[in-house]
Amino acid sequence: MTFRTLMATTVALTFASQALAQDFNDPAEFKKQREQLAMTPQGPEGQPWAQHLGEGMVDTVKYKKDGQVTLCFSNAGVFNPWRVVGLNNLNAEADLHKDRLKELIVVDAEGKDDKQISDIEALVSGGKCDALIVSPNTTAALTPAVEAACDKLPVIVFDRGVNTSCPVTYIHPVGGYGFGITSGEFIAGKLKKGDNVLALRIMPGVDVLETRYSAAKNIFDEAGINVIGSEFTGSDRAKTKSVVEDYINRGVKIDAVWMDAGDTATAALEAFEDAGLPYPVISGEDQQDFLRKWQSDKLTAIGPSYPTYQWRTAVIAALDVLDGKQVPGPEWVLPQPAITQDVLADYVDERMPPLHYSLCGCQDLPGYPERWGGKK
Amino acid sequence: MTTAPQASALPRRPARIALNAGLVIFVVLYAAIAFIQPNYLEPGLFMNFLRRAAPLVILACGQLYVILTGGFDLSMGAVATLVVLAASILINGDPETTWAVIGALYVMGIAVGLVNGLVVAFLKVPSIIATLGAMLSVNGLALAWSGGAARGDLPENFRNLGRLVLRDVPFVGTLPLAVIVLLGFVAIAWWGLNGTVYGKRALVVGDNPRAAELAGTPVAATRILAFVVSAVSAVTAGILLGGFSGVSVNAGEGLELQAIAACVIGGAQLLGGRGSVWSAVFGALSLFALFTLLNLLGLPQALRDSIQGAILIAAVGATVWRGRRRA
Numbered sequence: 001m002t003f004r005t006l007m008a009t010t011v012a013l014t015f016a017s018q019a020l021a022q023d024f025n026d027p028a029e030f031k032k033q034r035e036q037l038a039m040t041p042q043g044p045e046g047q048p049w050a051q052h053l054g055e056g057m058v059d060t061v062k063y064k065k066d067g068q069v070t071l072c073f074s075n076a077g078v079f080n081p082w083r084v085v086g087l088n089n090l091n092a093e094a095d096l097h098k099d100r101l102k103e104l105i106v107v108d109a110e111g112k113d114d115k116q117i118s119d120i121e122a123l124v125s126g127g128k129c130d131a132l133i134v135s136p137n138t139t140a141a142l143t144p145a146v147e148a149a150c151d152k153l154p155v156i157v158f159d160r161g162v163n164t165s166c167p168v169t170y171i172h173p174v175g176g177y178g179f180g181i182t183s184g185e186f187i188a189g190k191l192k193k194g195d196n197v198l199a200l201r202i203m204p205g206v207d208v209l210e211t212r213y214s215a216a217k218n219i220f221d222e223a224g225i226n227v228i229g230s231e232f233t234g235s236d237r238a239k240t241k242s243v244v245e246d247y248i249n250r251g252v253k254i255d256a257v258w259m260d261a262g263d264t265a266t267a268a269l270e271a272f273e274d275a276g277l278p279y280p281v282i283s284g285e286d287q288q289d290f291l292r293k294w295q296s297d298k299l300t301a302i303g304p305s306y307p308t309y310q311w312r313t314a315v316i317a318a319l320d321v322l323d324g325k326q327v328p329g330p331e332w333v334l335p336q337p338a339i340t341q342d343v344l345a346d347y348v349d350e351r352m353p354p355l356h357y358s359l360c361g362c363q364d365l366p367g368y369p370e371r372w373g374g375k376k
Numbered sequence: 377m378t379t380a381p382q383a384s385a386l387p388r389r390p391a392r393i394a395l396n397a398g399l400v401i402f403v404v405l406y407a408a409i410a411f412i413q414p415n416y417l418e419p420g421l422f423m424n425f426l427r428r429a430a431p432l433v434i435l436a437c438g439q440l441y442v443i444l445t446g447g448f449d450l451s452m453g454a455v456a457t458l459v460v461l462a463a464s465i466l467i468n469g470d471p472e473t474t475w476a477v478i479g480a481l482y483v484m485g486i487a488v489g490l491v492n493g494l495v496v497a498f499l500k501v502p503s504i505i506a507t508l509g510a511m512l513s514v515n516g517l518a519l520a521w522s523g524g525a526a527r528g529d530l531p532e533n534f535r536n537l538g539r540l541v542l543r544d545v546p547f548v549g550t551l552p553l554a555v556i557v558l559l560g561f562v563a564i565a566w567w568g569l570n571g572t573v574y575g576k577r578a579l580v581v582g583d584n585p586r587a588a589e590l591a592g593t594p595v596a597a598t599r600i601l602a603f604v605v606s607a608v609s610a611v612t613a614g615i616l617l618g619g620f621s622g623v624s625v626n627a628g629e630g631l632e633l634q635a636i637a638a639c640v641i642g643g644a645q646l647l648g649g650r651g652s653v654w655s656a657v658f659g660a661l662s663l664f665a666l667f668t669l670l671n672l673l674g675l676p677q678a679l680r681d682s683i684q685g686a687i688l689i690a691a692v693g694a695t696v697w698r699g700r701r702r703a
Binding site: 229234236237238240241242243245246249250251266267270274289354 | 424529629671
């Protein structure tokens with residue numbers, strides 16, 4: 001009896017872990033996102049926040065509403081610089097539509113599922129909202145609350161998704177695989193077979209980060225590049241620099257550093273400076289401090305992004321829906337550009353704080369740069 | 377048959393034993409590092425090792441003062457984090473204000489130490505609770521002040537304290553500025569315990585505060601001073617940490633427990649009465665050598681953490697067991 005239970009558990013666990021592993025390394029999704037990266041976006045030129053990839057559109061005539069409207073936004077929280085920049089984008093976009101928009105009500109769930117569920121219920125039952133924008137804290141937990149809201153008013157979801165097709169549209173950039181494909185292919189293109197790459201990651205078990213790594217790892221494996229280490233840094237500069245120093249001290253040549261997020265990229269580069277070594281090929285992100293260092297030290301680098309301009313798109317979509325215009329859907333896939341050497345100079349802005357996300361699409365919005373913490 | 381007379385009959389011996397225990401563990405661990413990675417025997421890499429261990433060693437020296445008097449200081453990691461964040465906000469990219477800001481940081485640290493000391497000495501709150509409260513308050517203050525994200529940059533002259541390496545120095549080749557700060561701090565910490573009457577007072581207070589008080593020792597002043605020294609060490613460590621890697625919202629996270637572990641590995645006795653600066657120094661170096669060794673072995677992180685925990689318990693257990701056998 002005990003033996004059989006044990007066997008069953010072992011078998012179940014084996015399959016469970018396999019299922020889990022496949023979740024973060026899904027060949028179909030990898031292929032889809034690779035194709036999306038290569039697509040020419042549709043929509044207004046030079047305004048990626050208003051563009052979309054693919055064909056699907058949804059009708060919204062039934063939601064048409066005349067006169068001034070009130071938008072409500074249930075935010076998962078502002079617990080990292082990415083979300084701080086994003087929320088500023090969203091508020092600034094709303095300022096552009098003062099004639100149409102009576103009010104924008106923003107509720108912050110402080111990173112808690114239960115708070116966000118009750119926030120959504122309160123917004124819906126309050127009766128003031130004409131449309132609801134949701135940036136879910138977690139996918140599964142928020143699904144029932146979003147479903148309930150769909151019965152009452154048009155709902156727009158962005159960033160993380162929900163397990164239901166009831167929202168009018170779900171706005172998101174290409175995705176985690178796309179991030180890993182862009183950075184992985186750049187590094188693979190600069191290195192030779194047998195060269196070494198060190199992977200620096202924030203933390204394990206987060207879907208959007210795991211997919212970035214699995215995509216890059218696939219590309220490195222295909223190209224015959226050794227991943228000499230995959231280390232978690234917890235987004236901590238001191239930890240990042242120590243980890244890289246430890247690898248340097250092992251005496252193995254590090255030809256490239258791949259990162260799943262760019263906030264500690266400059267700390268990783270400092271370790272090479274302090275050891276008196278040349279800079280490696282590096283993939284970071286679109287943070288200002290990394291771009292400035294890239295420009296001043298002439299790095300061989302790429303800055304893939306998970307663009308914060310999607311926060312603008314959410315407001316645009318909500319207003320389009322209330323105008324009864326067609327919007328891209330049921331998924332509104334935004335282009336996910338990377339900063340490359342050719343366009344680097346356009347994105348370096350000395351006025352902005354070090355962790356400002358440069359692909360914010362916010363340069364033309366009211367209040368730039370002060371609203372984003374920049375100097376005038 | 378009490379142990380008190382024995383302890384006072386052999387006042388010098390425990391200190392010598394403590395020195396040996398910490399030093400032996402350190403030498404063994406560093407030998408293991410050198411076995412895996414022979415270039416760690418080069419002066420340059422040894423200096424780099426010292427540079428990176430410097431904040432922990434300094435924190436351990438400060439923590440030792442508190443441990444000797446029979447307490448704990450859990451607030452030092454939070455103070456170190458506050459120092460890094462406050463420095464970036466106050467300096468705000470202007471290198472000319474660096475030295476004034478460093479002065480202000482020490483004043484801030486001393487204030488935290490004074491509060492800790494006063495609460496423990498006069499309100500009689502156990503130090504583990506008092507400093508836990510201070511840790512939470514200081515962390516909260518740092519979070520509120522910085523808005524939870526690193527703002528501003530640290531200028532070059534501030535960064536240099538933790539980052540600059542002097543090249544072409546006779547005998548050692550390279551000499552990081554942080555190692556000079558480390559040697560200076562250890563020298564002052566040693567002088568405080570061995571060159572002044574304070575060291576004996578701290579030991580007496582930690583061993584038996586009631587007896588110390590009856591014998592006319594200024595117990596409250598001794599305790600308060602210990603917390604101030606500890607806070608000053610946290611400020612110093614924070615400056616080095618910020619210099620090493622720049623602004624970070626979790627620069628000092630968990631360092632208070634590492635500092636306590638370092639003191640115990642080195643042979644200091646929790647709840648006071650035994651230990652020397654050398655227990656703190658070699659305990660911290662042993663701990664840092666252990667971290668380095670586990671990194672070099674290239675084990676997965678989860679396994680590394682478990683092994684680290686097991687070795688810590690073993691090291692502390694061995695030290696305590698040796699102490700008990702001799703008593």
